[in-house]
């Protein structure tokens with residue numbers, strides 16, 4: 001168990017003996033944690049390791065069961081976010097916390113509005129300040145724009161701008177890049193470097209190892225709610241991180257050679273969809289997916305992958321072109337519920353917005369999409385059957401939850417994702433669409449999700465998933481499609497795919 005000692009000059013915040021008990025879960029178990037002054041302090045650990053819980057305690061969102069925090073050598077009480085913020089601690093949360101019907105500027109200053117004279121809100125100053133922040137993040141976004149009309153990646157940047165506006169001494173970023181493109185990540189990293197040069201201490205949580213290696217100065221690893229290791233990033237490498245995190249090396253490829261496929265399940269012909277800005281967000285896309293085949297769609301944020309999925313499932317019906325499922329035509333006007341009944345299923349990109357019903361239990365989140373199936377049972381065996389199905393799904397997907405009645409928002413990000421996938425599977429799909437299924441989940445949970453995709457394909461389900469991670473696309477696709485600027489720029493069997501060609505295809509038209 002490696003640990004580094006430092007002086008109060010070097011360590012701005014020390015958390016000692018932090019424990020956090022939830023009913024049925026010990027989220028943190030006697031954790032000692034250091035935040036190094038003016039450094040980028042990265043934290044990594046599997047889903048449910050306790051990262052967000054530790055951060056919420058530092059930001060005053062939650063109070064620990066036990067533990068003591070010293071800031072600049074003085075014991076402090078972080079009893080509320082206001083208290084933490086007064087002491088200079090700010091946080092960007094893992095899940096978006098924005099109000100879609102408010103503007104960018106209003107979101108940034110919500111709860112601490114700028115005032116001038118007797119006016120309760122000085123809108124002009126707020127907008128000017130918000131414009132500066134957007135510029136600092138290289139975003140051509142107007143402060144007056146409604147947050148609801150922005151893409152997830154841009155919303156994440158607004159969330160970051162909101163934290164920057166606080167001028168914190170310790171800035172916590174809990175998975176800030178899960179929805180960002182490479183370019184946007186580079187911008188964020190520049191801003192982080194500027195901040196550390198000004199003496200700001202950054203805490204940075206991510207599941208992307210390359211990012212941690214690139215931006216981190218110090219690294220802390222949590223495992224199962226316990227402190228595992230602390231090191232200087234310059235002293236360690238990726239295999240070390242993986243070993244400390246999991247205790248073993250991850251699997252690299254998930255597909256056995258000689259896979260066979262059946263008849264086409266999904267046929268897509270010339271799908272074209274015009275976005276609200278008048279551009280083609282999906283531009284004349286055609287492809288097929290066969291039974292038992294896993295097709296990976298690679299592309300950057302904004303390439304049109306999400307929009308394509310929306311056309312396929314009919315949550316967006318304003319498109320041209322033709323679709324067939326199991327050789328049956330799917331007319332554009334056909335409602336999503338009808339398409340689900342035909343055998344389509346989608347695991348959406350943004351869990352919080354479209355994926356989960358936050359206050360409902362894990363059990364109802366699992367069964368809600370398959371209710372029609374349940375209603376089609378004639379007798380009261382339905383309920384009994386439902387309980388069995390829920391327990392089986394929780395077991396099969398190794399969802400970590402003490403009881404199916406726990407509210408889903410009490411689960412860690414990765415476990416929430418597994419519930420959303422479980423729900424899709426309960427509709428018995430012929431075609432499973434997964435939009436960024438591994439977004440914001442750790443290596444262990446990713447491997448679970450990928451293994452599940454392979455298992456489903458072996459049962460004859462056609463699987464289509466999207467990702468902006470090259471390694472993932474190479475590890476689990478039978479065939480790789482690349483999207484860029486709404487167009488399909490490549491359609492290659494995996495054996496012939498080369499990473500450099502994929503990257504090139506994904507940048508066409510940018």
Ligand SMILES: Nc1ncnc2c1ncn2[C@@H]1O[C@H](COP(=O)(O)OP(=O)(O)OP(=O)(O)O)[C@@H](O)[C@H]1O
Pocket residue numbers: 022023025026027045046047048049050051052053054094400409410411412413414415440441442
């Ligand atoms: N409010 C809560 N009530 C009950 N259990 C909780 C609550 N918040 C977190 N937990 C549990 O505590 C554990 C740690 O969760 P936490 O969110 O801190 O993990 P994490 O490391 O941030 O994971 P991820 O990488 O998935 O975001 C998990 O088992 C989680 O389900």
Ligand SMILES: [Mg+2]
Pocket residue numbers: 051052053094174412413
């Ligand atoms: Mg978390």
